[in-house]
Amino acid sequence: MARDPTVCVIGEDVGHYGGSYKVTKGLAEKFGDLRVLDTPICENSFTGMGIGAAMTGLRTVVEGMNMGFLLLAYNQISNNAGMLHYTSGGQFKIPIVIRGPGGVGKQLGAEHSQRLESYFQSVPGLQMVACSTPYNAKGLMKAAIRSDNPVILYEHVLLYNLKERIPDEEYVLCLEEAELVRPGKDVTILTYSRMRHFVLQAAKTLVERGYDPEIIDIRSLKPFDLFTIGNSIKKTHKVLIVEECMRTGGIGASLRAAIVDNFWDFLDGRPECLSSQDVPTPYAATLEDATVVQPAQIVVKVEQMCQGLV
Amino acid sequence: MGLLPLLLRGAPKRFLRASGSYRSLYESNSRRRRHGTDAAAADQAVNSRADHRPDDQMLDFPGAKAAFTSRMEFISPNAAEAVPCFRILDDLGRALDGSDIPEVDSSLAVKMYHTMVRLQTFDSIFYEAQRQGRISFYLTNIGEEALNVASAAALTKDDVVFPQYREHGVLMWRGFTLDEFANQCFSNEAGHGKGRQMPIHYGSEKLNYFTISSPIATQLPHAVGAAYGLKMDRKNACAVTYFGDGGSSEGDFHAACNFAAVLEAPVLFVCRNNGYAISTPACEQYKGKHSIQLLAFVLTTSQYFFLFLNFDAPGDGIVVRGRGYGMTSIRVDGNDALAVFKAVSAARKLAVEQSKPVLIEAMTYRVGHHSTSDDSTKYRSGEEIAHWRSVRDPVLRFRRWLESNAWWSVEDEKELRGAARKEVISAMNQAEKKNKPPLSELFTDVYDTLPRNLLEQEATLRDTVSKNPPSLAPH
Numbered sequence: 001m002a003r004d005p006t007v008c009v010i011g012e013d014v015g016h017y018g019g020s021y022k023v024t025k026g027l028a029e030k031f032g033d034l035r036v037l038d039t040p041i042c043e044n045s046f047t048g049m050g051i052g053a054a055m056t057g058l059r060t061v062v063e064g065m066n067m068g069f070l071l072l073a074y075n076q077i078s079n080n081a082g083m084l085h086y087t088s089g090g091q092f093k094i095p096i097v098i099r100g101p102g103g104v105g106k107q108l109g110a111e112h113s114q115r116l117e118s119y120f121q122s123v124p125g126l127q128m129v130a131c132s133t134p135y136n137a138k139g140l141m142k143a144a145i146r147s148d149n150p151v152i153l154y155e156h157v158l159l160y161n162l163k164e165r166i167p168d169e170e171y172v173l174c175l176e177e178a179e180l181v182r183p184g185k186d187v188t189i190l191t192y193s194r195m196r197h198f199v200l201q202a203a204k205t206l207v208e209r210g211y212d213p214e215i216i217d218i219r220s221l222k223p224f225d226l227f228t229i230g231n232s233i234k235k236t237h238k239v240l241i242v243e244e245c246m247r248t249g250g251i252g253a254s255l256r257a258a259i260v261d262n263f264w265d266f267l268d269g270r271p272e273c274l275s276s277q278d279v280p281t282p283y284a285a286t287l288e289d290a291t292v293v294q295p296a297q298i299v300v301k302v303e304q305m306c307q308g309l310v
Numbered sequence: 311m312g313l314l315p316l317l318l319r320g321a322p323k324r325f326l327r328a329s330g331s332y333r334s335l336y337e338s339n340s341r342r343r344r345h346g347t348d349a350a351a352a353d354q355a356v357n358s359r360a361d362h363r364p365d366d367q368m369l370d371f372p373g374a375k376a377a378f379t380s381r382m383e384f385i386s387p388n389a390a391e392a393v394p395c396f397r398i399l400d401d402l403g404r405a406l407d408g409s410d411i412p413e414v415d416s417s418l419a420v421k422m423y424h425t426m427v428r429l430q431t432f433d434s435i436f437y438e439a440q441r442q443g444r445i446s447f448y449l450t451n452i453g454e455e456a457l458n459v460a461s462a463a464a465l466t467k468d469d470v471v472f473p474q475y476r477e478h479g480v481l482m483w484r485g486f487t488l489d490e491f492a493n494q495c496f497s498n499e500a501g502h503g504k505g506r507q508m509p510i511h512y513g514s515e516k517l518n519y520f521t522i523s524s525p526i527a528t529q530l531p532h533a534v535g536a537a538y539g540l541k542m543d544r545k546n547a548c549a550v551t552y553f554g555d556g557g558s559s560e561g562d563f564h565a566a567c568n569f570a571a572v573l574e575a576p577v578l579f580v581c582r583n584n585g586y587a588i589s590t591p592a593c594e595q596y597k598g599k600h601s602i603q604l605l606a607f608v609l610t611t612s613q614y615f616f617l618f619l620n621f622d623a624p625g626d627g628i629v630v631r632g633r634g635y636g637m638t639s640i641r642v643d644g645n646d647a648l649a650v651f652k653a654v655s656a657a658r659k660l661a662v663e664q665s666k667p668v669l670i671e672a673m674t675y676r677v678g679h680h681s682t683s684d685d686s687t688k689y690r691s692g693e694e695i696a697h698w699r700s701v702r703d704p705v706l707r708f709r710r711w712l713e714s715n716a717w718w719s720v721e722d723e724k725e726l727r728g729a730a731r732k733e734v735i736s737a738m739n740q741a742e743k744k745n746k747p748p749l750s751e752l753f754t755d756v757y758d759t760l761p762r763n764l765l766e767q768e769a770t771l772r773d774t775v776s777k778n779p780p781s782l783a784p785h
Contacts (some may be wrong), residue, residue: 008542034542040572045565048531049538052549055520056536078524080532085528088513088521089504090755125756148758176761223761 001033004059007145008035010050011063011100020065021160046099047073051080059145067154068114081150082125097144098152103194103244104262104292105157110280116255117154117221118245121254128221129175130154130192134164136219139173139253146177152276154221158192178225180232186306188232189254191242192218195293199242202298204285211306221251224258230266237268238305242293247275256310269310274301351624368740373686387597392399392626397643401702405648416717417571422463422483422647423712424726426455426705430477431730433678434489436495439738440509440682443497453645453677454582456704459483460647461550461580464654468547470518470536472529476582477552484517488733492741497552504755505747527557530566530579534667537575543666548576548661555595556587558628567635570667578657579637581628581667582644584676589689596627613661632669644672645704648711666773675702749775763785 003009009029010036015038018025018089039046043064043168050060064070065115081094104113117128127149131137137155144151181196182203191199196217215233218225233239239259243252253271259271274293281291304310363730398409405411414422425643433450438450447577451458465471470479478491479704490502496511497505502514503521513521523529533551540547557563558581570577587594632639638660650672657668675698679686686695713719753764760768 032724034538037538037573038567040565042565042569042692044687045531045534045562048528048562048566049535049569052472052520052529052532052535054535056539058535058539060535075525076528076531080523080528084521084523085757086755087503087507087511087523088515089502089506091461091513091515092521093758127757223763226762229566261380 001027001035004145007055007059007061008037008053009061009063010037010039010046010053012039012041012046012065014063019063021155021157023155023160024063029214035164039224039281042242043069043072043175043207044074044076048080050096051076051084051094053254054094054150055084055092058250059095059097061097061099061145064098064100065111066114066157067116070098070100070116071119074119075250077120077126077152078123079223082123085149086125093148094150095145095148095150097141097147098150099144099155101154101155101157101160103154103158103274104236104281104288107283107285107288108281109283113281114275115250116198117152118250120152121222121251125150127151127175128154129219130156130197130221130308131219132156132159132193134162135166135174136179136217138166138217139171140174140175141174142170146172151175154193156270158194159197173219174218176220176223176225176227178219179217180214180218180228182213182215184212185236187211187214187238187240187270187302188229188236189213189215189240189298189302190229191215191250192221194245195244196244196294198295199298202295202302205295205299208303209303211302213305216253226253226258227277228263229259230263233263237266239267239271239275240298240301240305241273242298244292245274245275246278247273248278250275267309269305272305272310274298292307312499318634329655333447358572359738360632361667376529385760388603388626388785389630391538392468393629393641395641395643395765396649397646398648398652399646399707400713403707403714405711410652412655414647414651418463419708419712419715421715422459422651423705423708423718425459425479425483426647426708426735428488428724428730429458429482430705431727432478432482432491432734433735435731435738436492437678437682439495443709444742445509446755447682449475449681450678451478451509453641453675453702453704454584455479455697456647456708457582457644457672457674461552461654464651464658465546465550467518468545470520470540470549470659472520472533472536472549472551473522474526474553474557474582475522475524476554476584478488478510478512480552481512481514481517481519484514484519486512486514486517486519488737489740490514492734492737495745496738496741496744497746497760498744499747500741500744501747502750506755516713519617527560527600529553530557530560530562531569533577533579534570534573534575536567537570537577537667538573541574541576546662548578549657550580550658552577552580552582554587555581555583555585555628557588558631559587559595567637567667567669568630571635571637574665575667576665577659577667578654578661579667580654581669581671582674583627583671584644584674586676586680586686588684590685591689592627603783627671629671635669637667637669639671641671641673643706644674644703647704647708674704679705 011286015028015033029053031172047062050062053060081096085093102116129140131140165198174266189199199215205211214236216232241255243250247252252275256271256273276293282288367378369378400406433452436448438452439445458477462480462483493501494503495509511522529551532547537549587595629639629641640653643649657670661668677699753768
C-alpha cells in the first residue's frame with residue numbers, strides 16, 4: 001500500500017478494528033479510512049464494489065471475514081470477476097485480490113469451516129493461491145496484488161499465529177510456482193495450507209522409520225505447477241495428495257486427474273489422496289478431528305504406499 | 311376496489327408532535343435556569359415533578375436519534391400522496407406554463423433528436439433481423455429513447471457508465487458507431503468484445519461504458535466501487551448506473567444504495583421504471599397499496615351519500631426508497647427529454663460537488679417486448695402497446711418541441727429517417743459479411759497471459775480441427 005497508491009482494502013471491520021483476524025491491523029491509521037474501507041454487511045455488494053473499482057483503475061483487496069461468507073459473493077466472483085475480462089474482449093481488466101481466512105478451524109461450526117477452493121476452482125478467469133507460512137504469505141500477497149488477474153488468496157484460520165523469521169526487504173513470490181519443502185526420493189507428497197504442517201509432522205515419524213518423502217507445498221491451486229510436480233513424480237513414481245477439501249470435487253480430485261493425464265507413464269501405482277470426509281464439519285472436537293486428515297493417517301498411508309500395499 | 315363509507319380523512323398524522331417536543335425543550339431549559347447547573351438540584355427538580363413526561367427525553371441509542379412519544383402510532387405504508395413527477399413538456403411536446411427550460415440550444419437538441427431516431431431505426435431493423443434468423447437475439451429500447459439520449463447528453467465523457475442492457479442510446483450518444491454496434495451483434499472478429507458476448511452486450515473502454523453483464527443489478531455495486539475510486543482521486547466525474555423496476559428488487563440494489571449513501575460516493579442511480587420486468591408488472595414487483603381516492607356522489611332511490619373509493623395501484627415506486635437510505639432522490643417523466651436532461655444535469659452536479667449519491671426514478675414505458683425471446687401480447691393488451699407506441703412516443707414528443715422552435719421540419723424528418731435506415735442496413739450487411747473470430751481468440755483474455763492448461767487445450771483443439779475439416783473454424 002505504501003508503494004502503490006491505487007492499492008486499497010475493502011471489507012467488514014478492516015478499518016480501525018483491524019480485521020477480525022487482525023490482518024489489516026494498523027493500516028487504517030497509516031493510510032486512512034478511504035483506502036482501508038469498512039463496509040456494511042453485504043458480501044456480494046462489496047465484492048461487486050471491489051470489481052467496479054478494479055475495472056476503473058484501483059487495485060482492490062477484498063476481505064471476506066471468513067471465506068465461507070464469500071459464498072454470498074459467488075455471483076459477483078463468477079459472473080463478473082471471472083468473466084468480464086473475457087467478455088469485454090480484453091478491454092477491462094480486474095486486478096482484484098479476494099482473500100480471507102478459511103478452512104477447518106477449532107470448533108467453529110459447519111458454516112465457518114468451509115473450503116472454498118473446492119467451489120471456485122472451476123470458474124474460468126480466476127487464479128487461486130494458498131499461503132501456509134509467514135514467508136509465503138507475504139510473497140504471495142504481493143504477487144497477487146501486482147497481478148492483473150483476479151486472484152483468490154486462501155489463508156487458514158489456524159495459521160495466523162505462526163511465527164517465522166522473514167526478510168525485511170521486499171520479495172515477491174511467483175503465483176504459479178509450487179514450493180519444494182523437503183527433498184526426498186521415496187514418495188511425492190503434495191499438499192497446501194494447513195495440511196502442509198500436518199505432513200511435516202508426519203514426516204518426522206516417517207524419517208525416523210527410515211522413509212524419505214519429498215514434500216511439495218503446491219501453493220498454486222489454479223493453475224497447478226505441473227512442472228515442479230512432474231519432476232518430482234518422475235523421481236519418486238509415487239504420489240500422495242493430502243488436502244483439507246472434501247473427497248468429492250476438491251482440489252485433490254482435480255489434481256489427481258491432472259497427474260493421471262500428464263504423468264501416467266511415470267507412476268508405479270494410482271495417485272493416492274487423503275481428504276476430509278464428505279460431511280459438514282461438526283462442532284464436537286472429537287468429531288471435528290475425525291473429519292479432517294490427521295498426521296497419523298498420513299504416516300500409515302505413506303508406509304502402505306512404500307511397501308507396495310496399495 | 312373497496313367501497314368504504316367513511317368520515318372525511320383528516321390531515322396526515324405526524325409521528326412526532328412538533329409542538330410537544332418544543333414545549334419539552336423549553337421546559338427543560340427553564341428548569342435549568344431555575345435550579346442552576348447543580349446536577350443534584352436538577353435531579354431533585356425532575357424527580358419532584360408529579361407528571362413525568364416521556365416526551366421530554368430524547369432517544370439516544372446508537373441506532374437513531376429522535377424524540378420519544380407516548381402515543382403508539384404505526385407509520386402508514388403509504389404517504390398521503392404519491393411523489394410528484396417532474397416534467398417540462400406536456401404529452402404534445404409543448405412547454406408547460408411556468409416551466410424552466412434547460413439550456414438546450416438548437417445544435418444540442420437536433421443532435422439529441424438525430425441520436426434518438428438512429429436508435430429507433432437501429433432497433434427496428436435489428437429486431438427484424440433476428441426474426442429473419444440473421445442474428446440469434448436482440449433487445450430493443452423502444453419507448454425509452456428520450457431517457458437514454460437525454461440522460462447521456464447531461465453527462466460528460468469522463469462519467470463512467472454501468473448499464474444494465476437497455477441503454478444502447480447512451481452508448482450511441484457517446485460515439486459508438488453503427489458499425490461497432492452491428493459488429494457486436496453479429497459477433498464477428500471486428501467487434502470490441504471479440505465475439506464473446508451475446509448481442510447487445512456492448513462495452514467500450516474508450517467511451518467509459520462498461521461491458522454489459524446479463525445478471526440483473528450486478529452493475530450497481532460496480533458503480534459504487536468506481537465512484538469510490540473517483541472520490542479518492544477527487545475527479546470531476548461521477549459514476550452512473552442504470553437499472554429497471556425489476557432490478558430494484560435485487561439484493562445488489564439495496565446494498566449498493568446503502569453503501570453509496572454511507573460511503574458518500576458520487577454515483578447516480580437511474581431507475582428506468584418502464585412498468586414491466588419481462589412479464590411481471592410493476593404492481594407485482596413492489597408493494598404499497600397506494601390509494602387513489604375518488605369522491606363519488608351516489609344517488610339511490612331513497613337517499614344520497616358520498617362514497618370514498620379506494621383503488622389499488624402499484625406502490626409508490628422506487629423513488630421513495632431513496633429516503634430510506636438517506637439518499638437525495640427525484641421522480642422524473644422519463645419520456646420528456648428536457649426534464650430528464652435537466653434532472654440528470656442537476657443530479658450530476660450534486661453528486662460531483664458534494665460527493666453524494668442520487669436516485670433518479672425515470673417513469674417510462676417499455677413499448678417493445680422484453681427481448682426477441684418474449685411475446686408481450688401474452689401479458690398485456692395490444693391496445694396498450696399501440697397507445698404507448700404511437701400517442702406517447704417520446705421521440706415524437708421531442709420532435710414536436712423542436713418543430714415548435716422551428717429547428718426541425720417535415721423535410722428534415724424524411725431525410726433523416728431515410729438516411730438512418732440506409733446507414734443501419736449498410737452497417738448490418740457489412741457486419742454480416744465479416745468473418746467470425748478465429749480460434750486463437752477462444753483462449754485469450756481468460757487471463758492476462760495464456761497459462762499452460764489453456765495452451766494445451768488450444769493445441770488439442772487445433773489438432774482435432776485439422777483432422778476434421780471443414781465445419782469448424784478454419785483459422
